[in-house]
Amino acid sequence: xxxxxxxxxxxxxxxxxxxxxxxxxxxxxxxxxxxxxxxxxxxxxxxxxxxxxxxxxxxxxxxxxxxxxxxxxxxxxxxxxxxxxxxxxxxxxxxxxxxxxxxxxxxxxxxxx
Numbered sequence: 001x002x003x004x005x006x007x008x009x010x011x012x013x014x015x016x017x018x019x020x021x022x023x024x025x026x027x028x029x030x031x032x033x034x035x036x037x038x039x040x041x042x043x044x045x046x047x048x049x050x051x052x053x054x055x056x057x058x059x060x061x062x063x064x065x066x067x068x069x070x071x072x073x074x075x076x077x078x079x080x081x082x083x084x085x086x087x088x089x090x091x092x093x094x095x096x097x098x099x100x101x102x103x104x105x106x107x108x109x110x111x112x113x
Contacts, residue, residue: 008035008060009102015039017097031108038064039100043091054110055084062101065093083112 015021021037030053043049048069058081066074066082069089074082084090095101 008104011037011100015100018042020092031106034103034105034107036103036105037100038062038092038095038103040097041095041101042093048089048091050087050089051084051107052086053107054086055105055107056110057082057084057103057105060102060104062096062099064095064101064103067091067093083110 012021015037016039018040019038020041023035023037025033025035027033036057059076059078061078063078064076066076067090068074073093076082
């Protein structure tokens with residue numbers, strides 16, 4: 001059987017402006033790895049992510065700003081990563097359009113090394 005192969009930087013033809021696109025790449029015992037694509041996306045004002053699992057996310061291309069419920073902001077550029085503990089409320093404040101943002105996110109029962 002030939003191994004499955006894909007390119008993390010291939011964008012779907014229908015990825016519009018201000019959209020976010022999620023692809024689940026692999027799953028395992030309580031672990032999910034996603035590719036997230038965003039182009040000019042921001043989480044709607046007043047909406048927060050409040051996840052049951054921790055998330056380790058790396059920005060592979062583009063620039064983005066995350067906002068935390070306490071008002072702090074984290075600016076990311078290609079190559080940066082951030083660890084988000086379970087239930088740490090956050091939102092995407094902004095993502096670049098050119099280049100679009102390509103993220104890898106790992107969700108699960110994670111702890112910082």
